[in-house]
Amino acid sequence: MNIEAVEWAKKVLAEKGIRQVLCAFTDVRGYLLTFSIPAREFIEGSAFEDGIGFDGSSVRGFKSIEQSDMVWKPDPSTLRVIPWAEGIHASAVMFGDVYEAGGRDQADCDPRGFVAKRLKKELGEEGRSAIFGPEIEFFVFDGIDARSLAWDLFVTPNGGEGDSWGAPRVIPKSRELEELPIIRPKEGYFRAPPEDRTLEYRNELVYYLEKMGIIVEYHHHEVATAGQVEFDFKPFGLVDVGDAFYIYKFVAKNVARMHGLLATFMPKPLYLDNASGMHVHQSLWEGEPFRGKNLFSDPDDEFGLSQLARYYIGGLLEHAPALTALNAPTVNSYKRLVPGFEAPIFIAWSPRNRSALVRVPAYFKKPSAIRVEYRGADPSQNPYLGIAAQLAAGLNGIRKKIDPGDPVMKDIYKLTDREKRELGIGELPTSLKEALEALASDEVIQRILGSHIYDAFMELKTEEWNQYSLYVTPWEFMKYFDI
Secondary structure, three states, rough: HHHHHHHHHHHHHHHHHOOOOEEEEEEEOOOOEEEEOHHHHHHHHHHHHHHHEHHHHOOOOOOOHOOOOEEEEEHHHHOEEEEOHHHHHEEEEEEEEEEEEEOEEEOOOOOOHHHHHHHHHHHOOOEEEEEEEEEEEEEOOOOOOOOEEEOOOOHHHHHHHHOOOEEEEOOEEHHHOOOOOOOOOOOOOOOOOOOOOOOOHHHHHHHHHHHHHOEEEEEEEEOOOOOOEEEEEEEOOOOHHHHHHHHHHEEEEEEEHHHOEEOOOOOOOOOOOOOOOOEEEEEEEEOOOOOOOOOOEEOOOOEEHHHHHHHHHHHHOHHHHHHHHHHHOOHHHHHOOOOOOOOOOOOEEOOOOOOOEEEOOOOOOHHHHHEEEOOOOOOOOOOOHHHHOOOOHHHHHHOOOOOOOOOOOOHHHHHHHHHHHHOOEEEEOOOOOHHHHHHHHHHHHHHHHHHHHHHHHHHHHHHHHHHHHHHOOHHHHHHHHOO
């Protein structure tokens, strides 16, 4: 353990009067888990050196009951003071890694320590680094009653054509739908106040995020109605971007609660409106990011892309079906990955073109800005797994020199099936079941997960799919009860 980081963390805890430390890690599915330890155990005790024991059998995807004893060991460099927690509630949050009983061996069930850290180390041994900047979208609602159904008369199938009844669904409560002026479905992008009622919430979220070391580049109302927003923060390395993702969600949910709101990272909460994605911008560097050389940049190329970057794109496309299982890991994710809502369902790459799965942003051509954007992810994922898998796919493309083919310069949504076949454009899985089948046949992505996490993920997600398949929905009653 880094002694300097330990001493720094102890100093912060003491000087800020921190009383409790939220010790953070994630389960295999991607849920943030925490337990609280009095700060004195870190300042005066041996918590930094020895770690904290816990029951791994109670964590989904970790251990069976006869192997339940595990140890959480803190990463002192991740300590962040929670800005709104004061007085007797003064708290900080700190990420850590999970070890087997005894605290010596890294646990193969830990997404952060076993998957993300291991891949980062392997890349570093090659003299390279990678950075990632996710665009994380989510919804803010006034409330939701999942026990109540309402008939959606505001939007109907086929843009108002056909059946006039719409469909029954749970409608989250939103001021943007209940008060005038309203934001119509698919017309929320960059809307200003008073139509956008999220501005004060977003400003406060930026304030707290930056207090916790997450520097926001910009934020805005997103395309959907009912409080859909997006925040983009400055890029981080592979492990740190996962930490930042969870701090982002933690702050977003807690600040929403302060305002009497609910923040949800469910990909598709609204019927017939846009869903929440998480486009991940990424680049490889020789040495340290922004200090060394951007390996994706070639000023002589028409798109500014190096051959290495093209091979990386080839890897992302080659492994896209399996990547979808980890980056769109819920049943609900596949109600986002459908035509007509800007989601990237076609396996192709292109500069500027947002209908492609992999896009090369063309805002600026300076070498440090050249990057690749993977658009097939959403915020329901575990980023230590999902983003690591993206990196592993890209690196495999480099190793195998996978040619991504020519970029598709047309709107793929408007191409005919024949044109897509001629261009060799495939489609992403259309359900969680299909994505799991793709992951089951992809040895490269399985290898980066390790056998334990792969088996646990497949078991958990297959169970999830089976539960969904067995459930009789209100839609089925409406559609078939009078058959």
